[in-house]
Amino acid sequence: MKDLIQQKLxxxxxxxxxxVFEFIAFLKFRAxxxxxxxxxxTNLAALLYSEFAEED
Structure with a gap:
Protein backbone atom coordinates (compact mmCIF):
# COMPACT_ATOMS: atom_id res chain seq x y z
CA MET A 1 0.00 0.00 0.00
CA LYS A 2 2.83 2.42 0.87
CA ASP A 3 4.44 1.81 -2.51
CA LEU A 4 1.19 2.58 -4.31
CA ILE A 5 0.75 5.79 -2.31
CA GLN A 6 4.35 6.77 -3.03
CA GLN A 7 3.79 6.30 -6.76
CA LYS A 8 0.69 8.49 -6.65
CA LEU A 9 2.48 11.16 -4.62
CA VAL A 20 -2.27 15.94 0.85
CA PHE A 21 -0.10 17.22 3.70
CA GLU A 22 -3.00 19.24 5.13
CA PHE A 23 -5.28 16.19 4.90
CA ILE A 24 -2.75 14.03 6.74
CA ALA A 25 -2.47 16.70 9.45
CA PHE A 26 -6.27 16.73 9.73
CA LEU A 27 -6.39 12.94 10.08
CA LYS A 28 -3.80 13.04 12.86
CA PHE A 29 -5.73 15.82 14.63
CA ARG A 30 -8.98 13.87 14.35
CA ALA A 31 -7.30 10.75 15.71
CA THR A 42 -23.01 16.36 35.25
CA ASN A 43 -19.78 15.75 37.15
CA LEU A 44 -18.16 18.77 35.51
CA ALA A 45 -21.02 21.03 36.58
CA ALA A 46 -20.86 19.72 40.14
CA LEU A 47 -17.11 20.29 40.24
CA LEU A 48 -17.47 23.85 38.98
CA TYR A 49 -20.27 24.66 41.39
CA SER A 50 -18.29 23.31 44.33
CA GLU A 51 -15.24 25.33 43.33
CA PHE A 52 -17.29 28.52 43.05
CA ALA A 53 -18.97 27.79 46.38
CA GLU A 54 -15.54 27.59 48.04
CA GLU A 55 -14.66 31.01 46.66
CA ASP A 56 -17.84 32.62 48.08
Whole structure:
Protein backbone atom coordinates (compact mmCIF):
# COMPACT_ATOMS: atom_id res chain seq x y z
CA MET A 1 0.00 0.00 0.00
CA LYS A 2 2.83 2.42 0.87
CA ASP A 3 4.44 1.81 -2.51
CA LEU A 4 1.19 2.58 -4.31
CA ILE A 5 0.75 5.79 -2.31
CA GLN A 6 4.35 6.77 -3.03
CA GLN A 7 3.79 6.30 -6.76
CA LYS A 8 0.69 8.49 -6.65
CA LEU A 9 2.48 11.16 -4.62
CA UNK A 10 5.33 11.35 -7.12
CA UNK A 11 2.85 12.37 -9.84
CA UNK A 12 1.36 15.28 -7.89
CA UNK A 13 2.36 18.91 -8.29
CA UNK A 14 3.36 21.12 -5.36
CA UNK A 15 -0.15 22.45 -4.70
CA UNK A 16 -1.60 18.94 -4.64
CA UNK A 17 1.16 17.80 -2.28
CA UNK A 18 0.29 20.67 0.06
CA UNK A 19 -3.33 19.51 0.07
CA VAL A 20 -2.27 15.94 0.85
CA PHE A 21 -0.10 17.22 3.70
CA GLU A 22 -3.00 19.24 5.13
CA PHE A 23 -5.28 16.19 4.90
CA ILE A 24 -2.75 14.03 6.74
CA ALA A 25 -2.47 16.70 9.45
CA PHE A 26 -6.27 16.73 9.73
CA LEU A 27 -6.39 12.94 10.08
CA LYS A 28 -3.80 13.04 12.86
CA PHE A 29 -5.73 15.82 14.63
CA ARG A 30 -8.98 13.87 14.35
CA ALA A 31 -7.30 10.75 15.71
CA UNK A 32 -6.08 12.69 18.76
CA UNK A 33 -9.60 13.97 19.41
CA UNK A 34 -11.00 10.46 19.22
CA UNK A 35 -8.66 9.34 22.00
CA UNK A 36 -9.71 12.08 24.44
CA UNK A 37 -11.99 10.82 27.21
CA UNK A 38 -15.61 11.92 27.08
CA UNK A 39 -16.54 14.64 29.55
CA UNK A 40 -19.35 13.84 31.94
CA UNK A 41 -21.18 17.17 32.01
CA THR A 42 -23.01 16.36 35.25
CA ASN A 43 -19.78 15.75 37.15
CA LEU A 44 -18.16 18.77 35.51
CA ALA A 45 -21.02 21.03 36.58
CA ALA A 46 -20.86 19.72 40.14
CA LEU A 47 -17.11 20.29 40.24
CA LEU A 48 -17.47 23.85 38.98
CA TYR A 49 -20.27 24.66 41.39
CA SER A 50 -18.29 23.31 44.33
CA GLU A 51 -15.24 25.33 43.33
CA PHE A 52 -17.29 28.52 43.05
CA ALA A 53 -18.97 27.79 46.38
CA GLU A 54 -15.54 27.59 48.04
CA GLU A 55 -14.66 31.01 46.66
CA ASP A 56 -17.84 32.62 48.08
Missing amino acids: EKLDLEQLKQ RLATLPAIDE
